[in-house]
Amino acid sequence: MAANRSQGSYYTLFLAAATVLCSGIYFWSSGLGKLLLLVGLAGMAGSLFGMMSIKSLEGRTAMRPSPLAMKLIGAGASLLGWVITLFGMHLTPSVSGRIFLALVGIAVSLFGILVVLPAAFNKKAVWKS
Amino acid sequence: MKSMSRMSFIILLLTIGLAIGITAYAQAPAAPPTATPTAAPPPSASTAELAAGVAKAPATSDLAKGDPGGSITGNINDVPVSDSKTGLTLGDTANQVGQNKIAINFVWTLITGFLVMFMQAGFAMVESGLTRVKNANHTYMMNFFVYTVGLFSYWLIGFAIQQGGSAGNGNLGGLQSLSVEHTTTLFGKTWGLFGGTGFFLSGHTYDVGVMVLFLFEMVFMDTALTIVTGACAERWKFLAFCMASTVMGALTYPLYANWAWGGGWLAQLGANNQLGHGYCDFAGSGVVHSVGGITALAVCMIVGPRIGKYNRDGSSNPIIGHDVSAVLIGCFILAFGWFGFNPGSTLGASAAGNLRIGAIAVDTMLAGCTGTFGALLYMWIKNGKVDYSMSGNGLLAGLVAITAPSGFVNTVGACIIGLVAGVLVCLSCSFFENALKVDDPVGAISVHGTNGLWGVLSVGLFADGTSNYGGAWNGVSGSVTGLFYGDASQLAAQLVGISTLIGFVFTFSFLVNLAIEFFVGHRVSIETEVAGLDLPEMGQLGYPEFVFKPEPDVLLHAEKQYAVA
Numbered sequence: 001m002a003a004n005r006s007q008g009s010y011y012t013l014f015l016a017a018a019t020v021l022c023s024g025i026y027f028w029s030s031g032l033g034k035l036l037l038l039v040g041l042a043g044m045a046g047s048l049f050g051m052m053s054i055k056s057l058e059g060r061t062a063m064r065p066s067p068l069a070m071k072l073i074g075a076g077a078s079l080l081g082w083v084i085t086l087f088g089m090h091l092t093p094s095v096s097g098r099i100f101l102a103l104v105g106i107a108v109s110l111f112g113i114l115v116v117l118p119a120a121f122n123k124k125a126v127w128k129s
Numbered sequence: 130m131k132s133m134s135r136m137s138f139i140i141l142l143l144t145i146g147l148a149i150g151i152t153a154y155a156q157a158p159a160a161p162p163t164a165t166p167t168a169a170p171p172p173s174a175s176t177a178e179l180a181a182g183v184a185k186a187p188a189t190s191d192l193a194k195g196d197p198g199g200s201i202t203g204n205i206n207d208v209p210v211s212d213s214k215t216g217l218t219l220g221d222t223a224n225q226v227g228q229n230k231i232a233i234n235f236v237w238t239l240i241t242g243f244l245v246m247f248m249q250a251g252f253a254m255v256e257s258g259l260t261r262v263k264n265a266n267h268t269y270m271m272n273f274f275v276y277t278v279g280l281f282s283y284w285l286i287g288f289a290i291q292q293g294g295s296a297g298n299g300n301l302g303g304l305q306s307l308s309v310e311h312t313t314t315l316f317g318k319t320w321g322l323f324g325g326t327g328f329f330l331s332g333h334t335y336d337v338g339v340m341v342l343f344l345f346e347m348v349f350m351d352t353a354l355t356i357v358t359g360a361c362a363e364r365w366k367f368l369a370f371c372m373a374s375t376v377m378g379a380l381t382y383p384l385y386a387n388w389a390w391g392g393g394w395l396a397q398l399g400a401n402n403q404l405g406h407g408y409c410d411f412a413g414s415g416v417v418h419s420v421g422g423i424t425a426l427a428v429c430m431i432v433g434p435r436i437g438k439y440n441r442d443g444s445s446n447p448i449i450g451h452d453v454s455a456v457l458i459g460c461f462i463l464a465f466g467w468f469g470f471n472p473g474s475t476l477g478a479s480a481a482g483n484l485r486i487g488a489i490a491v492d493t494m495l496a497g498c499t500g501t502f503g504a505l506l507y508m509w510i511k512n513g514k515v516d517y518s519m520s521g522n523g524l525l526a527g528l529v530a531i532t533a534p535s536g537f538v539n540t541v542g543a544c545i546i547g548l549v550a551g552v553l554v555c556l557s558c559s560f561f562e563n564a565l566k567v568d569d570p571v572g573a574i575s576v577h578g579t580n581g582l583w584g585v586l587s588v589g590l591f592a593d594g595t596s597n598y599g600g601a602w603n604g605v606s607g608s609v610t611g612l613f614y615g616d617a618s619q620l621a622a623q624l625v626g627i628s629t630l631i632g633f634v635f636t637f638s639f640l641v642n643l644a645i646e647f648f649v650g651h652r653v654s655i656e657t658e659v660a661g662l663d664l665p666e667m668g669q670l671g672y673p674e675f676v677f678k679p680e681p682d683v684l685l686h687a688e689k690q691y692a693v694a
Contacts (some may be wrong), residue, residue: 002657002665007368015281018375022285026328040360048648051368058366059654063433071643082632089402092315095618098404102624109632113426114284117563117639121430125566126691127339127439 002058010050016044062126070120077112081105179205179217192326194516234300234477235341237486241473242345248352248466254459255525256359257671259450259518259571263661264363265671271358271367275374279351282378286328287350288343293324295391298335299599300477301341306333310392318401320394323387344422346388349417350382350471359571360429363448363650364436364658369651369664373428376641385634389416395629398622399605403617407603408626409592410476411489414533414584419630422578426567427639434568434649436658437680437687445562446683448570453517460521464497467528471535481599485536492535493528496547500527503551511555519555522572526554529577530584534591536598537609542591548579549587582627587611589620659688 021040027033081104088101122128187201196202208225210217253272260268294310297303309325327334330343354374361370388395389410399407410416439445450456472486473495504523508516527547530536534546557575561567567574594610596602602609610616645651652658657665664670679685 002653003667005672011368011371014372015375018221018282018379019285022328025286026331051649052647055648055650058650059656061650061652062364062436062658063652071639075639078632078639079636080632082628082636085628085632087405089625090165090399093403095404098621099617099624102621102628105628106624106631109628109635112566113631113635117430118143118567121433122566125433125439127434127687128441128443 004054006054007051010047010054013043013050014047017041017047045124064124064126066124070116070123074112074116074120077116078109079112081107081109081112083110141584145265176216176218179219179222183217188471191386205549221663230479231300231302231338233479234483235337238301238341238473238476240344241469242341242348244466244469245348245352246475247343248348248463249273249355249468251459251462251466252352252355252359254455254462255521256355256362256459256571256573258452258455258459259359260362261448261661262672262675262677263663265451265663265669266669267367267662267671268358268665269671270667271362271365271370272355274371275354275358278371278374279354279378280347282375283347283350283383284329284343285316285379287379287383288330289325289327289383290323290347290380291350291391292342292346293326294321294387294390295342298338298342298476300475300481300483302338304336304338304342306336306339307342310371310387318397320397320401321387321392322394323384324391342476345476346386349413349470350378352413353382353421353424354378355415356418356573356577357425358426360422360425360569360573362570363662364652365432366649366651366653367662369649372645372649373642373651377424377638377646381424381634381638381641384637385420385629386416388629395622395626396603398625399603403618404622404625405471405589405616406605406607406622407621409537409588409602410533410585410607410626411536411588412471412532414529414581415626415630417581418529418532418577419581419585420634422574422576422581423596423635424638424642425569425629426561426574426578428568428651429569429574431639431642431646434566435570436655436691437684438568439566440683443566445566445568446681448684450518450570456518456521460524463525464494465605466530466533467493467497470528471532471607475598482575482597485596485598488539489535489542492538492543493531495540496527496531496535496543496550497524498527498555499544499547500524500530500551501567503527503548503553504555505551506511507552507555517530518572519558522554522558522576523551524578526550526580529580530587532581533584534588537588537592537596537611539593539595542587542593546584546587546591550583550683553583554580570573582630585623585626585630586620590624592619594617655691659691 017040020036020043024037024040025034026032085102085105089098090104092098175498182205186206191201207220208217211221251274253269256272257265257268292307294307296305296308307326310321311323311325312319312321354377387393389408395408397407398404437446438448468490472489475483475486477483478486501520501524505515505520508519527550530550531543554575557579558572561569561574588611590611590613592609592611594608594614596608600606610619612620624678653662
């Protein structure tokens with residue numbers, strides 16, 4: 001299908017809705033602000049579902065569905081590493097202890113990103129067939 | 130004949146003597162001042178002295194004759210007087226001095242911001258040059274439009290999130306209207322999370338200093354956004370690119386930038402947790418380049434490799450770019466723009482230790498130099514040939530890596546950082562392409578992601594403790610000092626920053642782009658990809674009068690396979 005008018009229209013709606021939503025945040029303390037926020041959110045949701053409705057017209061892509069659970073596990077491991085680092089700062093006052101825990105956190109995050117996620121995406125990669 | 134040769138010898142001697150004399154004169158040290166005052170006299174300005182100064186100033190009639198030597202233009206009469214009845218006062222003079230300081234800093238920050246803005250042209254040329262000719266228009270357009278998309282979303286909300294609570298910058302006049310930082314209390318300490326003023330640059334943030342800061346920070350943000358376009362080139366749907374860039378300019382980048390630069394929790398690690406001076410990222414190896422590179426990795430994984438990049442056995446095929454001149458000229462434009470990126474990050478040229486801008490600029494150019502050496506020599510030794518794309522990437526890798534430490538390291542440190550970056554970018558490109566099967570046509574993940582992380586780390590290693598930006602950094606007095614100069618706690622702070630980039634920024638970007646994949650779909654169709662994105666996505670070829678050379682056999686075969694499957 002490639003680029004088309006519908007895509008342009010829905011993206012315009014998305015930008016307009018984002019502008020209204022930000023106005024809502026700016027005027028949050030007033031009643032008008034809350035109204036603008038709701039209108040903005042509704043507009044953004046409308047634009048997203050509009051984009052989704054024309055997505056199937058795109059045609060086949062050179063991709064195959066990959067396991068969502070594995071992707072989420074990879075992302076979760078990445079986030080877990082960050083949490084380890086954050087709490088590691090408060091577990092010990094020693095600098096070397098904090099460095100060690102930060103390195104552990106980085107290693108856990110890298111495991112998620114460099115091991116789990118590539119395995120998820122490459123499991124049924126189209127180039128393998 | 131004998132006299133002729135003697136004459137020639139004498140002339141030769143005279144010439145050598147003259148040359149030595151000229152050289153010695155040129156190299157002679159300047160004569161010391163005849164009378165060096167041991168101490169400045171105490172200030173003695175008074176209203177009477179100021180009045181006498183006004184009386185001695187050149188008259189209008191003198192100025193009317195012209196001032197070709199520039200010796201009388203700009204004098205005491207040019208100092209604005211607040212009350213014409215009392216005439217010039219000491220207060221007027223001091224006000225003018227203060228305004229001059231701010232004016233110098235405004236002009237410095239704006240001009241360096243303009244240089245950074247010009248880097249968009251460099252990115253466009255590098256990325257487009259490294260892609261195939263059938264995708265040139267699409268790649269150029271992504272680089273062109275990302276400026277607009279990013280600017281708009283940053284003006285809407287991004288700037289408010291990033292800098293909304295960053296009041297107190299003396300270089301730009303205080304910026305007191307940026308006064309709201311949303312915080313949380315954890316383990317008995319208050320931590321900044323995101324800013325809350327500056328939406329639409331309206332209300333109290335309609336302020337001259339805020340405008341200068343906005344321009345400078347906006348072009349930095351746009352640099353991060355444009356990194357992703359290169360990594361996902363040749364198969365990224367334009368609508369998906371628009372959506373991803375809008376979200377990144379509005380949320381992803383500003384959030385991390387607030388934590389590092391806007392008074393957020395990473396910057397507070399020193400004051401709250403005694404980790405050095407908190408997370409230090411002078412000009413954005415982490416904030417700009419790693420955020421861009423890591424987001425590029427997340428999107429690249431989702432969008433998948435280009436058709437024909439990998440064979441069935443997992444081996445990869447080179448897909449050659451179409452324009453070496455665009456790539457290398459683009460690299461030079463980027464290197465030029467980097468003189469805005471790093472020295473400009475002082476946000477001023479006057480006061481608060483800002484005269485270090487010369488050292489920052491030299492560090493920047495040296496790291497680029499050794500980065501080029503590192504990549505060029507590595508590829509030359511490894512493959513027996515000089516590789517233009519990796520040489521260009523080596524230059525950029527050195528520049529990326531020196532971005533965070535440029536304000537804190539000496540020239541030897543800068544050379545080491547750049548050299549390591551140059552080799553690292555080659556290893557990293559190979560790792561992502563061959564081990565992880567992540568297809569990055571321009572090497573953006575390695576140049577910006579990997580070397581951005583290396584730059585952040587190198588602050589904790591090489592900071593030499595000689596910088597003095599007003600006597601403190603991130604609210605901790607003294608100079609930033611790394612492990613090799615005696616402060617291991619700074620390294621700990623940098624590691625927390627790296628963990629946040631890998632752990633939080635990647636996960637956030639990954640989930641956001643998974644959502645975009647669900648609603649929009651990142652990848653173009655097989656037909657579009659095989660035809661090249663120029664016609665289906667842009668409606669016009671980048672080079673309409675060119676006759677395209679057929680793809681190499683291996684790519685043609687792969688494309689046919691996909692079309693049939």
